[in-house]
Amino acid sequence: MEKENKAIEMNENLSLEQILNEISENDFDDIFDDLFEQISTLIEQKKYKQVREILIEMNSADIAEIMEEIIDEIDIEKAILMFRMLPKDVSVEVFAYLPTTDQVNVISGISQMEVNYIMDELAFDDMIDVLEELPANIVDKILEQTPKNERKLINTFLNYPDNCAGTLMTPDYISLRKEMTVGEALAYIKKEGMDSETIYTCYVKEAGRKLIGIVSLRTLVIADDNLSVGEVMEDDFVSVNVYDDQEEVSDVFKKYDFLAIPVVDKEDRLVGIITVDDIIDVIEEENTEDFERMAGIMDGTDTEYLDMSVLSHVKTRLPWLIFLSVSLMVTGAIIAQFEDMLSSVIVLVAYLPLLMGTGGNTGSQAATLIIRGMAVGDMEPADALKVLWKELRIAATVGLVLSVFNFAKIMIIDGESALIAFTVSLAMLLVVIFAKVLGGLLPMAAKKLGIDPALMATPMISSITDMVSATTYCMLASLILGI
């Protein structure tokens, strides 16, 4: 509380311009908190004119962030109140920056006329994203207001399967004909270009909408005005199919450093383009999916952590936990087989966590490197032998160091017999080698079988190494100690 008061005070000493300048620079977080405090206080005090004056100076992305904060911390009504203060064109931009859940909430809180205005002005792909999340009755109401041919296009876009190129693309692009001169093309762009989300790449189509070439605005600006578009366009371009998975599309972007890529259907007809800003979101989404799967979390919705209900969280976490607890029971059953031996040399039990924990940790280091390596395209299942050879040598080195370290510790600090120290150390070496090889190869095997390698991370690897650790350790002990 004290901190908040200080923040407001600080604000009053800074001019608005100073604050806004600061935002363009550093320490976004602190300045943001200050601005949020200032705006929400002004809304509370109904000083709407001042709120509007502050907002009008701000970047749309920043306004969207403040609005999100108001929705989370205060309520949606106050946020909508603020939203309505914005000039119409700014409000559309701010709307586009909001997360989908908030967009749906805003739509439900404003008039049909305002909704129609926003839908009309929104970039096509952004509009589709919103429509996909809205309840059917609201979608119907919006579609009633759209012209018939646009309605048909919207319905086509709404029907593409999740996570395919079709759901990422926008039909807003500049198309040219190869007979146009460069000068005509530039004049055409000058006339038509205002609405496009991107006009940096233009697409050259022949009759039947077949894509025959691409030409960047840069090329057009630089080229002689009298050349034909056909002469300056590139006919050797890369495109993706409308049903390609978004992960494949993002791989293409990463490889070729594109700003936009054309999307074609089976007959090579251009149906839309995908721009790089949407790909950055895809990359982050795919990474989040990998992080979650690697921690044994089932695919949830794209909802943010704090917005997800307790029940949804439980649903995404429980399945793997139950599966893993069954495998941990197997480890328990293995140990139970050696009960007699363990109870006669009970000190052995004290080293079980060390062996199982080290197995899990070493195995998941290898698995993480391999999963990530395959995800960024550094290696593929065909490299399995190279990985095996590398992990074997790493494991031998790491295993030896850990074994010697533990041998010394068990004899000197714990004061146990050399036989016990030897049993634990040898088991350690074997477990480390097994864990590294398993961690290295299991993700590759999974990929080969068409299973997501990310599922072969820590939880899975440590469950398996637990079983192997317990078995190896107990059998070695029984052999070496002769019990």
Added chain:
Amino acid sequence: MEKENKAIEMNENLSLEQILNEISENDFDDIFDDLFEQISTLIEQKKYKQVREILIEMNSADIAEIMEEIIDEIDIEKAILMFRMLPKDVSVEVFAYLPTTDQVNVISGISQMEVNYIMDELAFDDMIDVLEELPANIVDKILEQTPKNERKLINTFLNYPDNCAGTLMTPDYISLRKEMTVGEALAYIKKEGMDSETIYTCYVKEAGRKLIGIVSLRTLVIADDNLSVGEVMEDDFVSVNVYDDQEEVSDVFKKYDFLAIPVVDKEDRLVGIITVDDIIDVIEEENTEDFERMAGIMDGTDTEYLDMSVLSHVKTRLPWLIFLSVSLMVTGAIIAQFEDMLSSVIVLVAYLPLLMGTGGNTGSQAATLIIRGMAVGDMEPADALKVLWKELRIAATVGLVLSVFNFAKIMIIDGESALIAFTVSLAMLLVVIFAKVLGGLLPMAAKKLGIDPALMATPMISSITDMVSATTYCMLASLILGI
């Protein structure tokens, strides 16, 4: 081997054009393997003319990929042989797409004249990346050939600290003056624009290089030719400082959907621009760092897994393993305290892995979600109370389900007494609650203290929960079973 032969056979049945068409579409991997086989066979047979014919039809990014494969699978000499077959302008593009280690190898294998040509034609930021990795004597040789003022610029760029905005930027941009008309600006771009890596955003500077506005090429093309640049430019733009961390820069890109961002020094003078394609690499790099840290792997170089020596791998993995094995020894010591009790009811030992494993798994689910949530900006340490409340409820639900499940299993399948089943289940519930809360709060606490939250993932969380599981379980058993 059989597969490889089949691939070559298949190739001979396909026309070159068919293969290349296929590449632009799907199943990159298979087609690539085929092309690689074909090219490497032709090189082996010294049919260089045919190799050149194939290469000349290919995209530079694809040639770079084939070349990487040749370096990895055959040798650098063959790769350089192929590289020298390329038309000069293509060779520069291919060079730019190669990973840095391969670039350095190529540089060492070609003539000084070829090196100078490549360095001259390479985009400035790509050249800096190469120079940073080259041995000092080669850098000196290259710098000897560059004009004095460019040499000074190169030295400035080479001296920026790692991972800051300065190392990502390029000085190749279009700068305009606000007094120019739009028509003059376009004419200027037409004359100057050829060398720039990107000209989609132009930068308006006043005397003293101070950046006063930005204007997109799109705006210029669409605007009336007689307006002045000052009238159409945006003076409310976002910039980053040359010493800002690359992670901050990528956050700015993610937030504002930019294609390029200006980089300024302390005096607001424009020193370069950063383009979105370099940011995609930064995002992947930062994600890789998080993945590795979350698996207890110390920051290595940016070298690919397969290119890293066994010793470097050991160096990145061993420190955490030793640290973790010390913490696992503490768990062992805790268990050793309860030796008498455990040996009198030895069956209790069989449930230790279940409790410790479940603790680790549930804790790392929570930790992963929080670490990732903070990385993508969905939450911050200030949300700790909300996270605590959410994790408590999730943990109670998940813990109850797992406890009931295990209680039934221990009584019915294992045939143990109700008291033992109760001990295990109650310990399970407590461990799950502790693990979820720890997993939820520890990464937030780390961030608050300026430590990378990614370090508070599975290995750390499971080491701590292991200790707590062992203590809770043994104390509960001692209490409930009265031993």
